[in-house]
Amino acid sequence: xxxxxxxxxxxxxxPINDRVLxxxxxxxxxxxxxxxxxxxxxxxxxGVIPSPLGRLLVAESDRxxxxxxxxxxxxxxxxxxxxxxxxxxxxxxxxxxxxxxxxGRVFEGDFNATARPVxxxxxxSDFQRRAYAALRRVPPGAVITxxxxxxxxxxxxxxxxxxxxxxxxxxxxxxPCHRVIRSDGTIGNYGGxxxxxxxxxxxxxFEVGRDLRLPSRAVMGHRRTGIFCRPDCSAxxxxxxxxxxxxxxxKCAGHAGLRACKLCxxx
Amino acid sequence: xxxxNLKLPPPFEEAVKSMEREIMxxxxxxxxxxxxxxxxxxxxxxxxxRAYPTLRSEDGLRPWIFRIASNLCRNRARDRMRxxxxxxxxxxxxxxxxxxxxxxxxxxPEGALHLKRSIARLPGKQGQALMMRKFxxxxxxxxxxxxxxxxxxxxxxxxxxxxxxRIEE
Numbered sequence: 047x048x049x050x051x052x053x054x055x056x057x058x059x060x061p062i063n064d065r066v067l068x069x070x071x072x073x074x075x076x077x078x079x080x081x082x083x084x085x086x087x088x089x090x091x092x093g094v095i096p097s098p099l100g101r102l103l104v105a106e107s108d109r110x111x112x113x114x115x116x117x118x119x120x121x122x123x124x125x126x127x128x129x130x131x132x133x134x135x136x137x138x139x140x141x142x143x144x145x146x147x148x149x150g151r152v153f154e155g156d157f158n159a160t161a162r163p164v165x166x167x168x169x170x171s172d173f174q175r176r177a178y179a180a181l182r183r184v185p186p187g188a189v190i191t192x193x194x195x196x197x198x199x200x201x202x203x204x205x206x207x208x209x210x211x212x213x214x215x216x217x218x219x220x221x222p223c224h225r226v227i228r229s230d231g232t233i234g235n236y237g238g239x240x241x242x243x244x245x246x247x248x249x250x251x252f253e254v255g256r257d258l259r260l261p262s263r264a265v266m267g268h269r270r271t272g273i274f275c276r277p278d279c280s281a282x283x284x285x286x287x288x289x290x291x292x293x294x295x296x297k298c299a300g301h302a303g304l305r306a307c308k309l310c311x312x313x
Numbered sequence: 314x315x316x317x318n319l320k321l322p323p324p325f326e327e328a329v330k331s332m333e334r335e336i337m338x339x340x341x342x343x344x345x346x347x348x349x350x351x352x353x354x355x356x357x358x359x360x361x362x363r364a365y366p367t368l369r370s371e372d373g374l375r376p377w378i379f380r381i382a383s384n385l386c387r388n389r390a391r392d393r394m395r396x397x398x399x400x401x402x403x404x405x406x407x408x409x410x411x412x413x414x415x416x417x418x419x420x421x422p423e424g425a426l427h428l429k430r431s432i433a434r435l436p437g438k439q440g441q442a443l444m445m446r447k448f449x450x451x452x453x454x455x456x457x458x459x460x461x462x463x464x465x466x467x468x469x470x471x472x473x474x475x476x477x478x479r480i481e482e
Contacts, residue, residue: 067337070347074355081359094319103319126321130366135321 088167090133092126093142097149099219099242104145105129110163111145113216116238128216132167149219153249157186157301160220168216173199177211178221186222186250187298188267188291189260191229197288213237219246229287231260251294263295265312267304274299279310325365328374329358335449336382342444343386345433353389357382376458379451383441383459390437431481435474438462442470 090112092105103115103122112133115125129135151159164182169175180198184190190198192205192212201207212223218238224246228234233254236243244254253261266282267274269289274296275282282290293299296312306312322328329336336357340350361378368377432440438460445451445459446467456467 062338062341064334067334067341070341070351071333071337071354074351074358077355078358081355082362085359085363092319092321127366130322134324136324137319137321 087132087134090129090135091138091141092129092135093138093145095142095146095149097146098153099149099238099245102149104142105133105135106141106145107133107165107167109165109167111217111220112165112167114145114218114220116218116242119238125216128168152219152246155249155251157250160186160222162220164217164220166216173201173204173207174211174214176200177208178215178217181221181223181226184222184225184291185298185302186225187252188293188302189225189227189247189252190291191287192226192234193229194288194290195226202288222246225250227260227292233260251298253294260292261294265293265296265299267291267293267299267302272304273307274304274312275307276310276312279307279312281307281309322368322371325362328365328371329361329378332375332378336378339379339382339444339449340386342429342432342448343383343441344389345429349389353382353385356385360385373458376451376455379445379449379455380459380461383445386441387437428478431478432474435477439470439474439477442467443474446471 088107088109090105090107092103094117095102095104099116101117103113103117103125104111105113105125113125113129115122126135148159148162164178166175166178169178176199177195181190181195184195192208193202196202196204196208199208208226212226213235215221215223215237218224224236224238224243226234233240233243233247247254253263264277265274266277266279266285267290268282268285269291273281274293291302293302293304296306299312300306337350337354340353340357341347344350344353357378360381364381368374432443435443442456442460445456446453451459453464453467453471456471457464460467460470462470
């Protein structure tokens with residue numbers, strides 16, 4: 047009983063006026079603001095959009111697109127958590143709609159739909175950053191092999207690491223990891239489901255067959271010489287395979303600025 | 314249009330807005346000095362902002378932020394102790410206040426002052442638990458989280474603290 051009385055006394059004892067507290071908090075404000083100029087995380091706008099590939103969680107910062115997540119694969123909590131570590135998140139409908147429109151244009155055959163800058167803040171390693179940067183230079187209508195991409199990054203034996211890098215790509219579609227295939231010509235796997243990989247490749251002009259192989263109309267383009275050949279051309283067979291891109295057809299290769307081989311004369 | 318519920322936690326500023334007074338009050342009580350309290354308030358705020366993304370659920374925000382505040386108080390007390398400054402200060406004050414007017418607890422400024430000193434003399438955990446319970450109004454489970462102990466232990470600390478204060482009375 048005595049303890050109870052004590053408790054009430056403690057509770058009601060020396061009140062600190064709310065006004066005093068507010069004044070003290072107000073005094074700390076400018077100091078906090080100054081420190082926050084350095085500490086504050088950049089802002090990212092997030093939203094959920096429908097797309098031909100299923101529902102997507104998307105995020106963009108002022109520097110560019112920062113994340114795309116296939117919501118049918120998992121709930122997106124992990125992606126949000128990774129985003130929170132780098133950004134202050136706010137929900138933004140307008141920005142999500144813009145990204146939705148751009149993805150829509152991919153499926154209308156617009157080759158410039160994914161040209162906007164990307165923000166690779168979620169990427170931790172330098173190797174991965176280089177791989178994504180190199181991959182961004184593979185144009186729509188072309189694919190590269192895991193091995194070829196590894197060679198481009200400067201580590202030709204690292205095709206497995208490239209595989210992992212593609213699997214953890216934070217910005218699929220815009221960092222076109224669907225344009226990376228196996229050296230044997232099969233299209234390999236995809237973080238957003240193989241069906242979606244096929245959808246994306248088809249939208250970019252590849253008539254991927256039932257056996258998941260690239261079509262026979264595909265031509266090989268040499269990135270150094272800027273010449274494209276039929277796959278069976280003697281010049282193409284002599285060339286370093288890591289320097290080759292595979293184009294859907296001669297038109298795509300021409301579009302990317304390559305010229306036809308004078309030996310095999312691809313159509 | 315989309316049925317997916319995007320569960321974004323509120324921005325940090327919004328989330329702590331309602332707790333700022335409580336934290337400041339807690340810090341003033343703990344440090345007994347307004348300048349110190351303001352320093353620690355800033356520090357608490359910035360640390361909490363930096364670590365905010367690692368906080369899993371929003372419900373844990375209150376005890377979590379009090380944990381940061383109480384850790385900072387403890388660090389500062391320890392630093393002071395090393396420099397030996399406080400000991401000299403306090404013993405002088407204590408001498409003047411210690412045996413004075415212990416029966417004026419019901420109300421008056423002297424009683425209040427006495428109570429403040431008494432609380433300051435409590436062992437760290439008991440004092441902090443008492444303040445969180447009686448001044449900040451946290452639940453025992455929340456205090457437990459803030460002080461890294463069980464809810465029962467938090468309850469016990471508050472009880473022991475009150476008992477000690479009663480004995481002094």
